[in-house]
Amino acid sequence: MKDYDTDIEKESSLGHVVKVQHVIDFLVLAELQNGRRYGKQLDRVITTALQGVGVNDSYLAQRLKKLAEKGHAASQWDDDNRYNRFYEITDSGLEYFRQLQRDLPERVALALKVYKLFENTIKKHQV
Template sequence: MPRNENPIEKTESLGHVVKVQQVIDFIVLSDLMNGGTRYHSEMEQHITKTLGGVGVNDAYFSQRLRALAEGGHVVRQWDGDNRYNRFYRITDAGEEYFKQLLRDLPERVNLAKKVYGLFDAHLAKYSKMSLK
Protein backbone atom coordinates (compact mmCIF):
# COMPACT_ATOMS: atom_id res chain seq x y z
CA MET A 1 0.00 0.00 0.00
CA PRO A 2 1.47 3.39 -0.98
CA ARG A 3 2.15 5.85 1.79
CA ASN A 4 0.19 8.67 0.15
CA GLU A 5 -2.55 7.65 -2.23
CA ASN A 6 -3.70 11.22 -2.81
CA PRO A 7 -0.66 13.49 -2.84
CA ILE A 8 -1.27 17.21 -2.99
CA GLU A 9 0.42 18.78 -5.97
CA LYS A 10 2.85 21.54 -5.10
CA THR A 11 2.20 24.54 -7.36
CA GLU A 12 4.77 26.88 -5.83
CA SER A 13 7.70 26.76 -3.44
CA LEU A 14 8.17 28.89 -0.35
CA GLY A 15 11.52 29.80 -1.84
CA HIS A 16 9.61 31.61 -4.59
CA VAL A 17 8.00 34.00 -2.10
CA VAL A 18 9.57 37.47 -1.83
CA LYS A 19 12.99 37.35 -0.22
CA VAL A 20 14.31 40.06 2.10
CA GLN A 21 17.25 40.69 -0.21
CA GLN A 22 14.86 41.43 -3.09
CA VAL A 23 12.98 43.94 -0.94
CA ILE A 24 16.22 45.67 0.03
CA ASP A 25 17.59 45.60 -3.52
CA PHE A 26 14.38 47.02 -4.94
CA ILE A 27 14.12 49.87 -2.43
CA VAL A 28 17.82 50.76 -2.83
CA LEU A 29 17.69 50.69 -6.63
CA SER A 30 14.39 52.59 -6.77
CA ASP A 31 15.94 55.28 -4.58
CA LEU A 32 19.00 55.45 -6.84
CA MET A 33 16.83 55.50 -10.00
CA ASN A 34 15.87 59.04 -9.02
CA GLY A 35 19.38 60.02 -10.05
CA GLY A 36 22.45 61.19 -8.27
CA THR A 37 24.17 59.44 -5.43
CA ARG A 38 23.08 58.37 -1.98
CA TYR A 39 25.03 57.68 1.16
CA HIS A 40 24.70 54.34 2.92
CA SER A 41 22.92 55.96 5.88
CA GLU A 42 20.49 57.86 3.62
CA MET A 43 19.41 54.64 1.93
CA GLU A 44 19.08 52.88 5.25
CA GLN A 45 16.79 55.67 6.46
CA HIS A 46 14.84 55.50 3.18
CA ILE A 47 14.18 51.78 3.73
CA THR A 48 12.99 52.40 7.29
CA LYS A 49 10.69 55.20 6.13
CA THR A 50 9.37 53.18 3.17
CA LEU A 51 8.59 50.19 5.40
CA GLY A 52 6.86 52.21 8.11
CA GLY A 53 9.59 51.98 10.73
CA VAL A 54 10.83 48.49 9.90
CA GLY A 55 14.55 48.72 9.33
CA VAL A 56 17.41 46.53 8.21
CA ASN A 57 20.23 45.05 10.26
CA ASP A 58 23.26 47.21 9.48
CA ALA A 59 25.59 44.28 8.78
CA TYR A 60 23.05 42.66 6.44
CA PHE A 61 22.42 45.96 4.69
CA SER A 62 26.15 46.45 4.16
CA GLN A 63 26.34 42.91 2.77
CA ARG A 64 23.51 43.63 0.29
CA LEU A 65 25.17 46.86 -0.84
CA ARG A 66 28.46 45.00 -1.30
CA ALA A 67 26.65 42.30 -3.33
CA LEU A 68 25.00 44.95 -5.51
CA ALA A 69 28.41 46.53 -6.11
CA GLU A 70 30.08 43.19 -6.86
CA GLY A 71 27.21 42.36 -9.23
CA GLY A 72 27.83 45.57 -11.12
CA HIS A 73 24.45 47.04 -10.18
CA VAL A 74 25.85 49.98 -8.23
CA VAL A 75 29.15 51.82 -7.99
CA ARG A 76 30.40 52.23 -4.44
CA GLN A 77 32.74 55.10 -3.59
CA TRP A 78 34.14 56.70 -0.47
CA ASP A 79 33.95 60.35 0.41
CA GLY A 80 37.37 61.27 1.80
CA ASP A 81 39.23 59.02 4.21
CA ASN A 82 36.23 58.17 6.34
CA ARG A 83 35.16 54.59 5.57
CA TYR A 84 31.68 55.37 6.87
CA ASN A 85 31.06 57.96 4.17
CA ARG A 86 30.29 55.43 1.43
CA PHE A 87 28.04 56.59 -1.32
CA TYR A 88 26.45 54.77 -4.22
CA ARG A 89 25.06 55.37 -7.67
CA ILE A 90 23.22 53.02 -9.98
CA THR A 91 24.76 51.54 -13.14
CA ASP A 92 23.14 50.50 -16.43
CA ALA A 93 23.19 46.90 -15.17
CA GLY A 94 21.50 48.10 -11.97
CA GLU A 95 18.76 49.76 -14.00
CA GLU A 96 18.18 46.47 -15.85
CA TYR A 97 18.10 44.53 -12.56
CA PHE A 98 15.63 47.09 -11.18
CA LYS A 99 13.38 46.62 -14.22
CA GLN A 100 13.55 42.84 -13.79
CA LEU A 101 12.55 43.16 -10.13
CA LEU A 102 9.75 45.50 -11.16
CA ARG A 103 8.44 42.80 -13.50
CA ASP A 104 8.84 39.89 -11.05
CA LEU A 105 8.01 41.29 -7.63
CA PRO A 106 4.29 42.08 -8.00
CA GLU A 107 3.51 38.39 -8.60
CA ARG A 108 5.78 37.35 -5.72
CA VAL A 109 4.24 39.92 -3.37
CA ASN A 110 0.76 38.61 -4.21
CA LEU A 111 1.97 35.07 -3.50
CA ALA A 112 3.48 36.23 -0.21
CA LYS A 113 0.19 37.87 0.80
CA LYS A 114 -1.66 34.64 0.02
CA VAL A 115 0.83 32.45 1.89
CA TYR A 116 0.94 34.69 4.96
CA GLY A 117 -2.86 34.97 4.99
CA LEU A 118 -3.19 31.19 4.95
CA PHE A 119 -0.49 30.85 7.60
CA ASP A 120 -2.23 33.47 9.76
CA ALA A 121 -5.43 31.41 9.58
CA HIS A 122 -3.48 28.27 10.49
CA LEU A 123 -1.76 30.06 13.36
CA ALA A 124 -5.12 31.28 14.68
CA LYS A 125 -6.22 27.65 15.12
CA TYR A 126 -3.51 27.22 17.72
CA SER A 127 -3.49 30.66 19.33
CA LYS A 128 -5.71 29.60 22.22
CA MET A 129 -3.61 26.52 22.97
CA SER A 130 -2.11 26.42 26.44
CA LEU A 131 1.67 26.51 26.29
CA LYS A 132 2.20 25.41 29.89
Template structure:
Protein backbone atom coordinates in the same frame (compact mmCIF):
# COMPACT_ATOMS: atom_id res chain seq x y z
CA UNK B 1 -2.65 3.31 3.23
CA UNK B 2 0.52 3.47 1.10
CA UNK B 3 2.53 6.59 1.31
CA UNK B 4 1.75 9.28 -1.30
CA UNK B 5 -1.25 7.43 -2.68
CA UNK B 6 -3.02 10.78 -3.19
CA UNK B 7 -0.22 13.31 -3.53
CA UNK B 8 -1.03 17.01 -3.56
CA UNK B 9 0.59 18.82 -6.45
CA UNK B 10 2.69 21.89 -5.75
CA UNK B 11 1.79 24.96 -7.75
CA UNK B 12 4.61 26.99 -6.23
CA UNK B 13 7.33 26.58 -3.66
CA UNK B 14 8.08 28.72 -0.63
CA UNK B 15 11.31 29.66 -2.36
CA UNK B 16 9.28 31.67 -4.86
CA UNK B 17 7.88 33.95 -2.15
CA UNK B 18 9.51 37.38 -1.94
CA UNK B 19 12.93 37.23 -0.33
CA UNK B 20 14.28 39.90 2.01
CA UNK B 21 17.22 40.54 -0.33
CA UNK B 22 14.81 41.31 -3.18
CA UNK B 23 12.93 43.81 -1.03
CA UNK B 24 16.19 45.53 -0.05
CA UNK B 25 17.56 45.49 -3.60
CA UNK B 26 14.35 46.89 -5.04
CA UNK B 27 14.08 49.75 -2.54
CA UNK B 28 17.80 50.61 -2.83
CA UNK B 29 17.78 50.61 -6.62
CA UNK B 30 14.55 52.59 -6.82
CA UNK B 31 16.01 55.21 -4.47
CA UNK B 32 19.24 55.37 -6.47
CA UNK B 33 17.29 56.11 -9.66
CA UNK B 34 17.11 59.71 -8.37
CA UNK B 35 20.88 59.99 -7.91
CA UNK B 36 23.69 58.91 -5.66
CA UNK B 37 23.01 58.24 -2.01
CA UNK B 38 24.92 57.52 1.13
CA UNK B 39 24.64 54.21 2.94
CA UNK B 40 22.87 55.78 5.93
CA UNK B 41 20.42 57.67 3.70
CA UNK B 42 19.35 54.42 2.05
CA UNK B 43 19.02 52.63 5.37
CA UNK B 44 16.78 55.43 6.66
CA UNK B 45 14.77 55.41 3.44
CA UNK B 46 14.03 51.70 3.82
CA UNK B 47 12.86 52.21 7.39
CA UNK B 48 10.65 55.11 6.32
CA UNK B 49 9.26 53.22 3.31
CA UNK B 50 8.43 50.16 5.44
CA UNK B 51 6.86 52.22 8.24
CA UNK B 52 9.49 51.60 10.89
CA UNK B 53 10.70 48.18 9.77
CA UNK B 54 14.40 48.45 9.13
CA UNK B 55 17.28 46.27 8.07
CA UNK B 56 20.01 44.71 10.18
CA UNK B 57 23.14 46.84 9.66
CA UNK B 58 25.43 43.93 8.82
CA UNK B 59 22.93 42.40 6.40
CA UNK B 60 22.33 45.75 4.72
CA UNK B 61 26.07 46.26 4.23
CA UNK B 62 26.30 42.73 2.82
CA UNK B 63 23.50 43.46 0.31
CA UNK B 64 25.16 46.71 -0.78
CA UNK B 65 28.46 44.88 -1.22
CA UNK B 66 26.70 42.17 -3.27
CA UNK B 67 25.01 44.80 -5.45
CA UNK B 68 28.41 46.43 -6.03
CA UNK B 69 30.18 43.13 -6.75
CA UNK B 70 27.49 42.18 -9.27
CA UNK B 71 27.90 45.53 -11.00
CA UNK B 72 24.43 46.86 -10.15
CA UNK B 73 25.77 49.77 -8.12
CA UNK B 74 29.02 51.65 -7.97
CA UNK B 75 30.32 52.63 -4.57
CA UNK B 76 32.91 55.25 -3.81
CA UNK B 77 34.47 56.93 -0.82
CA UNK B 78 33.92 60.66 -0.69
CA UNK B 79 36.75 61.22 1.80
CA UNK B 80 38.94 59.14 4.05
CA UNK B 81 36.04 58.87 6.46
CA UNK B 82 34.68 55.33 6.16
CA UNK B 83 31.15 56.59 6.81
CA UNK B 84 31.10 58.73 3.69
CA UNK B 85 30.62 55.93 1.18
CA UNK B 86 28.06 56.71 -1.47
CA UNK B 87 26.38 54.57 -4.08
CA UNK B 88 25.16 55.11 -7.63
CA UNK B 89 23.08 52.84 -9.82
CA UNK B 90 24.74 51.46 -12.97
CA UNK B 91 23.22 50.43 -16.30
CA UNK B 92 23.29 46.85 -15.05
CA UNK B 93 21.46 48.00 -11.91
CA UNK B 94 18.76 49.64 -14.02
CA UNK B 95 18.26 46.35 -15.89
CA UNK B 96 18.14 44.39 -12.61
CA UNK B 97 15.63 46.91 -11.25
CA UNK B 98 13.44 46.46 -14.34
CA UNK B 99 13.56 42.69 -13.87
CA UNK B 100 12.55 43.05 -10.21
CA UNK B 101 9.78 45.46 -11.15
CA UNK B 102 8.41 42.88 -13.56
CA UNK B 103 8.83 39.87 -11.21
CA UNK B 104 8.04 41.19 -7.74
CA UNK B 105 4.31 42.01 -8.02
CA UNK B 106 3.43 38.34 -8.57
CA UNK B 107 5.79 37.29 -5.78
CA UNK B 108 4.24 39.83 -3.41
CA UNK B 109 0.74 38.53 -4.21
CA UNK B 110 1.94 34.99 -3.53
CA UNK B 111 3.57 36.09 -0.27
CA UNK B 112 0.39 37.83 0.87
CA UNK B 113 -1.63 34.71 0.12
CA UNK B 114 0.86 32.36 1.79
CA UNK B 115 1.24 34.53 4.89
CA UNK B 116 -2.53 34.91 5.14
CA UNK B 117 -2.91 31.13 5.07
CA UNK B 118 -0.09 30.73 7.58
CA UNK B 119 -1.68 33.33 9.86
CA UNK B 120 -4.89 31.28 9.80
CA UNK B 121 -2.90 28.14 10.52
CA UNK B 122 -1.19 29.77 13.51
CA UNK B 123 -4.57 30.94 14.82
CA UNK B 124 -5.66 27.30 15.15
CA UNK B 125 -3.11 26.92 17.91
CA UNK B 126 -4.11 29.95 19.98
CA UNK B 127 -6.46 27.78 22.00
CA UNK B 128 -3.98 24.96 22.54
CA UNK B 129 -2.90 24.55 26.14
CA UNK B 130 0.88 24.25 26.01
CA UNK B 131 1.39 23.67 29.74
Protein backbone atom coordinates in the same frame (compact mmCIF):
# COMPACT_ATOMS: atom_id res chain seq x y z
CA MET C 1 -5.50 11.88 12.16
CA LYS C 2 -5.46 14.06 9.07
CA ASP C 3 -5.39 12.66 5.58
CA TYR C 4 -2.27 13.96 3.82
CA ASP C 5 -2.81 11.88 0.71
CA THR C 6 -5.15 14.37 -0.96
CA ASP C 7 -4.65 15.35 -4.57
CA ILE C 8 -3.20 18.82 -4.02
CA GLU C 9 -0.60 19.77 -6.60
CA LYS C 10 2.39 21.81 -5.49
CA GLU C 11 2.10 25.00 -7.53
CA SER C 12 5.15 26.72 -6.12
CA SER C 13 7.64 26.53 -3.29
CA LEU C 14 8.29 28.78 -0.32
CA GLY C 15 11.62 29.62 -1.90
CA HIS C 16 9.71 31.49 -4.62
CA VAL C 17 8.16 33.87 -2.09
CA VAL C 18 9.69 37.34 -1.82
CA LYS C 19 13.06 37.28 -0.10
CA VAL C 20 14.38 40.07 2.13
CA GLN C 21 17.22 40.65 -0.32
CA HIS C 22 14.71 41.38 -3.10
CA VAL C 23 12.95 43.96 -0.93
CA ILE C 24 16.24 45.66 -0.06
CA ASP C 25 17.58 45.53 -3.62
CA PHE C 26 14.35 46.98 -5.02
CA LEU C 27 14.17 49.83 -2.51
CA VAL C 28 17.87 50.66 -2.84
CA LEU C 29 17.88 50.64 -6.63
CA ALA C 30 14.66 52.65 -6.78
CA GLU C 31 16.22 55.31 -4.56
CA LEU C 32 19.53 55.33 -6.43
CA GLN C 33 17.66 56.35 -9.57
CA ASN C 34 17.26 59.73 -7.82
CA GLY C 35 21.04 60.15 -7.60
CA ARG C 36 23.90 58.96 -5.44
CA ARG C 37 23.17 58.14 -1.83
CA TYR C 38 25.12 57.24 1.27
CA GLY C 39 24.52 53.91 3.00
CA LYS C 40 22.88 55.66 5.98
CA GLN C 41 20.52 57.48 3.62
CA LEU C 42 19.55 54.16 2.02
CA ASP C 43 18.92 52.68 5.47
CA ARG C 44 16.57 55.60 6.19
CA VAL C 45 14.76 55.13 2.87
CA ILE C 46 14.08 51.47 3.68
CA THR C 47 12.86 52.22 7.21
CA THR C 48 10.61 55.01 5.93
CA ALA C 49 9.19 52.96 3.04
CA LEU C 50 8.39 50.08 5.40
CA GLN C 51 6.96 52.39 8.08
CA GLY C 52 9.48 51.70 10.82
CA VAL C 53 10.62 48.23 9.79
CA GLY C 54 14.31 48.49 9.03
CA VAL C 55 17.15 46.18 8.23
CA ASN C 56 20.17 45.16 10.26
CA ASP C 57 23.11 47.48 9.47
CA SER C 58 25.49 44.64 8.66
CA TYR C 59 22.92 42.95 6.39
CA LEU C 60 22.34 46.20 4.51
CA ALA C 61 26.11 46.66 4.14
CA GLN C 62 26.32 43.10 2.82
CA ARG C 63 23.56 43.72 0.26
CA LEU C 64 25.15 47.00 -0.86
CA LYS C 65 28.49 45.22 -1.27
CA LYS C 66 26.78 42.45 -3.28
CA LEU C 67 25.04 44.99 -5.53
CA ALA C 68 28.42 46.60 -6.18
CA GLU C 69 30.15 43.24 -6.78
CA LYS C 70 27.50 42.29 -9.34
CA GLY C 71 27.91 45.63 -11.08
CA HIS C 72 24.41 46.88 -10.20
CA ALA C 73 25.78 49.78 -8.17
CA ALA C 74 29.06 51.66 -8.04
CA SER C 75 30.43 52.52 -4.62
CA GLN C 76 32.98 55.09 -3.64
CA TRP C 77 34.34 56.50 -0.40
CA ASP C 78 33.44 60.10 0.33
CA ASP C 79 36.55 62.24 -0.07
CA ASP C 80 35.84 64.16 3.13
CA ASN C 81 35.03 61.22 5.38
CA ARG C 82 36.42 57.69 5.07
CA TYR C 83 33.48 56.36 7.08
CA ASN C 84 30.91 57.33 4.46
CA ARG C 85 30.55 55.38 1.25
CA PHE C 86 28.14 56.52 -1.39
CA TYR C 87 26.44 54.44 -4.06
CA GLU C 88 25.22 55.10 -7.58
CA ILE C 89 23.12 52.90 -9.83
CA THR C 90 24.70 51.48 -13.00
CA ASP C 91 23.14 50.42 -16.31
CA SER C 92 23.25 46.84 -15.03
CA GLY C 93 21.46 48.01 -11.88
CA LEU C 94 18.73 49.62 -13.98
CA GLU C 95 18.21 46.36 -15.84
CA TYR C 96 18.15 44.37 -12.58
CA PHE C 97 15.63 46.87 -11.18
CA ARG C 98 13.41 46.40 -14.25
CA GLN C 99 13.63 42.64 -13.77
CA LEU C 100 12.55 43.04 -10.14
CA GLN C 101 9.66 45.24 -11.31
CA ARG C 102 8.51 42.42 -13.58
CA ASP C 103 9.03 39.54 -11.11
CA LEU C 104 8.08 40.96 -7.73
CA PRO C 105 4.34 41.65 -8.15
CA GLU C 106 3.65 37.94 -8.67
CA ARG C 107 5.94 37.00 -5.78
CA VAL C 108 4.34 39.57 -3.48
CA ALA C 109 0.88 38.23 -4.33
CA LEU C 110 2.09 34.71 -3.51
CA ALA C 111 3.67 35.92 -0.26
CA LEU C 112 0.43 37.62 0.80
CA LYS C 113 -1.52 34.44 0.06
CA VAL C 114 0.98 32.23 1.93
CA TYR C 115 1.12 34.50 4.98
CA LYS C 116 -2.68 34.74 5.14
CA LEU C 117 -2.98 30.96 5.03
CA PHE C 118 -0.24 30.64 7.63
CA GLU C 119 -1.98 33.23 9.83
CA ASN C 120 -5.15 31.08 9.68
CA THR C 121 -3.12 28.01 10.68
CA ILE C 122 -1.64 29.88 13.64
CA LYS C 123 -5.13 30.92 14.77
CA LYS C 124 -6.35 27.30 14.57
CA HIS C 125 -3.56 26.19 16.88
CA GLN C 126 -3.71 28.93 19.49
CA VAL C 127 -4.44 27.89 23.02
